Amino acid sequence: MRTMLNLLPRDEKYFDRFSDMARRIHESARILNSFFVGEAPVAPVADQIKRLEHECDEISHEVLRGIDRTFIPPIDLNVLLNTLSHYCESGHSDA
Numbered sequence: 001m002r003t004m005l006n007l008l009p010r011d012e013k014y015f016d017r018f019s020d021m022a023r024r025i026h027e028s029a030r031i032l033n034s035f036f037v038g039e040a041p042v043a044p045v046a047d048q049i050k051r052l053e054h055e056c057d058e059i060s061h062e063v064l065r066g067i068d069r070t071f072i073p074p075i076d077l078n079v080l081l082n083t084l085s086h087y088c089e090s091g092h093s094d095a
Helices: 013-036 044-068 077-091
Strands: none
Touching: 013 044
């Protein structure tokens, strides 16, 4: 069971990057609120939110690229059973 748990990446930078994204989302909400309460015109608000959205997209892509490089996908059960079946049939089994 311990081996299964080690398949997932444990790199703490993912959590840091999610926190970075959360800060940008919070900032976007604060900027949008300033528009709704009449403190900021639409053009600068749209520009700022678009910039923050782009930064969040970059963070998402960075995290996904990192996961693609570090995550070991599980083996398909049918492939595993087929491989074990051939192994046992070839005389390598004590059963």
